Amino acid sequence: MRFRSDLAAFKPYTWEPSDRELAEAYGLEEVHRFDKNTMPFTPKGWMEELKSRLSSLDVNRYPDAYQEVREMLSEYTGVDEDGIILVNGGDEGLDVIFKALLDPGDEVIVSSPTYSLIGISTVLNRGEVREVLRRPDFRDDADAILKAVRDGTKLIALCSPNNPTANTSDRRDVLRLLESGLAVLVDEAYYEFSGKTFSDLLKDYENLIILRTFSKAFCLAGARVGYLLADPRVALELSKVKPPNSVSIFSLELAKIALEHVDEVRKYVEEVVKERDRCIKELKGIGGLKVYPSESNFILLRFEGKSSGEVHDELLRRGLVVRDVGSMPMLEGCIRFSVGRPEEDDLLLDAIKELAS
Ligand SMILES: Cc1ncc(COP(=O)(O)O)c(C=O)c1O
DSSP states (O other): OOOOTTSTTOOOOOOOOOHHHHHHHHTOSOOEEOSSOOOSOOOHHHHHHHHHHHTTSOTTSOOOOHHHHHHHHHHHHOSOGGGEEEESSHHHHHHHHHHHHOOTTOEEEEEESOOHHHHHHHHHTTOEEEEEEOOTTSOOOHHHHHHHOOTTEEEEEEESSOTTTOOOOOHHHHHHHHHTOSEEEEEOTTHHHHTOOOGGGGGTOTTEEEEEESSSTTSOGGGOOEEEEEOHHHHHHHHTTSOTTOSOHHHHHHHHHHHHTHHHHHHHHHHHHHHHHHHHHHHTTOTTEEEOOOSSSEEEEEETTSOHHHHHHHHHHTTEEOEEOTTSTTOTTEEEEEOOOHHHHHHHHHHHHHHHO
């Protein structure tokens, strides 16, 4: 079979190994995951509710709850429902954006380091990535981004809060970039943890697209539901390239249930934010370790004088899975971990303290 010619050299997204693979490789009885920036809570009540609704779902038909979920999302976000597109997780949202915007060879400026799938999805859609490094404190460097704009530049990609640096974008920077007239994507997958959004700018800037997901604050990573927020005219163009039925009837129902319980989501977020601040406090002041501030549900740490790979592997041996981000620009010696439940986090904090000293 002949695949597209650039596929052989293409580097796909990589995960850490599964619990089972790790347990076998390291002879572990328990594996604790801090690598996926998901929530430590399973919304059992919502699953029970889904169970009670299952028999009324017409699984023989294509899902028709899209409109209902968009109406609910309109209430949640304050964005016109015609400007909301439901997608099969935020990752499909990225694909839709690049597919709709990029002609072959068009450039996407990426405020780097950031979520690697932004670059991967650009390349898969035949675009080219131009990485512009952040400032030393990880704020987007709007000056450098604007300077990097050239003829073939189509889009500027920001992430706020940014994965893995955990800081949000500055409103003044976002406004300056929007004023350039280029399309600006703000990936707000972790918005709820920061409470800071740029969605109010959609009414003034047709060139803004915002990506959101149910995978983080809404505790539904397994359900694969995300959404895009845009000007209704932009949303119409974006939806042309999206597979029409990419979100399942079950996932839509779960999204509905979650949106009926936004108060619970807020409680989950509050709990995680409190626990995040506790973890940061515990790790601050430890020699050999730099803890960065976080406006999200994960924390970035730098081990001074130690390789992140070494730290990552040592933690793995103890059944503690974190993300090694040390090979990303600006992040030498860094690991990222998601905030979990206090008792699990304590295992990781103790191991980190030991490795740092
Ligand atoms: C910044 C960012 N955007 C988007 C996603 C994709 O989320 P999902 O496809 O689960 O909605 C992630 C997942 O980790 C992320 O970190």
